[in-house]
Amino acid sequence: MRELGPNEILFILAAVRWTLLLSLVAFIGGALGGLLIALARTSELKWLRLLANGYIKLFQGTPLLMQLFLAFFVPGLFGWSVDPWMAAAIGLSLHASAFLGEIWRGAIEVVPRGQWEAATSLGLRYWPKMALVIAPQAVRIAIPPTIGFLVQLIKGTSLASIIGFVELTRAAQVINNATFRPFTIFALVAVVYYIICRPLSAYSKRMEQKLQVAAR
Amino acid sequence: MSYEFDFADVFAAWPELLQGLLNTLWLSAAAMAIGMVVSVAGALGKTSGPKWLRWIIDEYIELIRNTPFLIQIFMIYFGLPSMGLKFSSNTAALIALVVNVGAYGIEIIRAGIESIQKGQVEAGKSLGMRPLQIFRYIILKPAIQAVYPSLTSQFILLMLNTSVCSAIAASELTAVAGDIQSRTFRSFEVYFIVTCMYLGLSIFFWTAFAGIERSFLRKPTR
Numbered sequence: 001m002r003e004l005g006p007n008e009i010l011f012i013l014a015a016v017r018w019t020l021l022l023s024l025v026a027f028i029g030g031a032l033g034g035l036l037i038a039l040a041r042t043s044e045l046k047w048l049r050l051l052a053n054g055y056i057k058l059f060q061g062t063p064l065l066m067q068l069f070l071a072f073f074v075p076g077l078f079g080w081s082v083d084p085w086m087a088a089a090i091g092l093s094l095h096a097s098a099f100l101g102e103i104w105r106g107a108i109e110v111v112p113r114g115q116w117e118a119a120t121s122l123g124l125r126y127w128p129k130m131a132l133v134i135a136p137q138a139v140r141i142a143i144p145p146t147i148g149f150l151v152q153l154i155k156g157t158s159l160a161s162i163i164g165f166v167e168l169t170r171a172a173q174v175i176n177n178a179t180f181r182p183f184t185i186f187a188l189v190a191v192v193y194y195i196i197c198r199p200l201s202a203y204s205k206r207m208e209q210k211l212q213v214a215a216r
Numbered sequence: 217m218s219y220e221f222d223f224a225d226v227f228a229a230w231p232e233l234l235q236g237l238l239n240t241l242w243l244s245a246a247a248m249a250i251g252m253v254v255s256v257a258g259a260l261g262k263t264s265g266p267k268w269l270r271w272i273i274d275e276y277i278e279l280i281r282n283t284p285f286l287i288q289i290f291m292i293y294f295g296l297p298s299m300g301l302k303f304s305s306n307t308a309a310l311i312a313l314v315v316n317v318g319a320y321g322i323e324i325i326r327a328g329i330e331s332i333q334k335g336q337v338e339a340g341k342s343l344g345m346r347p348l349q350i351f352r353y354i355i356l357k358p359a360i361q362a363v364y365p366s367l368t369s370q371f372i373l374l375m376l377n378t379s380v381c382s383a384i385a386a387s388e389l390t391a392v393a394g395d396i397q398s399r400t401f402r403s404f405e406v407y408f409i410v411t412c413m414y415l416g417l418s419i420f421f422w423t424a425f426a427g428i429e430r431s432f433l434r435k436p437t438r
Contacts, residue, residue, distance in 0.1 A: 058415070060372075060418075061372075061376075061414070061415045061418035061419065061422075062376065062411050062414045062415050062418070063376040063377070063378075063379035063380075063390070063411075063414055064376070065379045065380055065382075065390060066379060066390070066407060066410065066411040066414060067411075069403075069407040069411075070404075070407055070408065070411060073403045073404040073407060074404065076219070076403075076404065077219040077404060078219070079218065079219075151281075151282065155282075155283070155284040155285070156284070158284035158285075158286045158287060159284075159286060159380065161286070162286075162380075162383060169284065169286055169287060172290075173290075176294070181298075182290065182294035182295045182297075182298060183291075183294075183295040183296070183298045183299065186287055186290045186291045186294065186295050187291065187295065189287055190279075190283045190287050190288075190291065193282065193283045193284055193287065194278075194279065194282045194283055197281075197282035197283070198278065198282045201278070201281060201282055
């Protein structure tokens with residue numbers, strides 16, 4: 001059995017970069033997908049709305065862990081092999097697309113009807129209307145819940161450890177298996193997640209209160 | 217696509233899958249019920265408790281909300297035994313789920329309680345209602361009505377979170393899936409079926425929560 005020394009601690013802390021990188025990739029992927037879902041959900045075409053709604057329900061109605069397992073095994077059906085990193089990045093991006101899509105749909109729908117009508121009567125087509133009139137107003141409303149979801153996503157990356165991607169949680173397990181100091185190791189890891197997530201949660205909460213005051 | 221689907225082995229394991237489904241259902245329902253009690257008690261402590269209690273509840277909420285559920289489970293199942301607290305994997309799973317959902321539930325119920333106007337409680341007092349009656353009919357029920365959508369989506373998330381309990385080998389659906397997979401090597405088929413089963417559970421809870429709202433929580437209409 002190994003002792004829990006500085007090298008072991010460093011091994012765990014160094015794995016934070018993989019947690020952060022996976023969060024970043026999943027957030028970017030989720031933002032792109034979420035944008036499409038949000039636009040589809042608020043579209044005038046009924047089939048597009050239904051399709052986007054089905055996607056959201058599917059991902060909100062099944063565990064993230066199952067989504068990661070399927071992201072790992074489905075490419076194999078087509079003869080593509082993916083490593084845990086790819087599977088985690090794809091799975092978390094698809095997951096984030098559904099949640100961000102739903103959050104942003106809400107933000108788009110809060111923009112008053114009159115704004116849409118005014119933009120239309122000014123002769124703006126769909127894309128300029130969305131980009132110049134609706135988006136700037138929706139973004140303000142969307143920021144606090146988006147940051148809130150980012151916290152969920154960062155915590156969600158810990159599940160990538162179960163499909164074998166060595167990020168913070170997996171690194172902690174590896175070291176725990178060698179040193180068997182579970183209390184110290186998992187407490188340390190909890191503190192690291194807390195340090196990453198707490199400022200984001202606090203920011204999101206503050207922004208939300210600000211918006212509420214502004215809306216009064 | 218050269219892959220040949222073979223669901224036969226997975227379907228042959230249906231008694232295990234059914235047992236896993238029932239265990240997940242039971243684990244979720246138990247955690248929801250106990251979590252509800254924790255949430256109401258915590259929300260009361262936060263709105264009307266002494267300052268030190270409010271501080272403790274706040275710290276608990278922030279700690280839980282800013283760390284992953286998986287780490288919370290590991291802490292309870294692997295970490296606490298070194299302090300002399302040892303639980304079976306199923307008990308540890310239930311405790312972790314309750315501790316986790318409590319942190320979200322307290323904030324939700326608190327928001328509901330704070331949405332009730334003071335005049336309502338005063339009206340109750342002047343009608344001669346006893347404190348417990350005031351709490352039940354004037355505070356708790358309207359508070360739950362006000363936050364019912366957030367509360368139930370939190371409970372659905374709790375149910376989905378039970379899948380993470382497979383990491384400590386609690387006997388629920390995802391753990392059963394892992395067993396079948398390691399025996400049959402039909403990874404895609406197993407996880408596809410089990411994902412569908414979770415979707416079924418979500419639909420079950422969505423429907424059940426809507427039913428509860430219709431039968432118990434509907435506001436009186438005139």
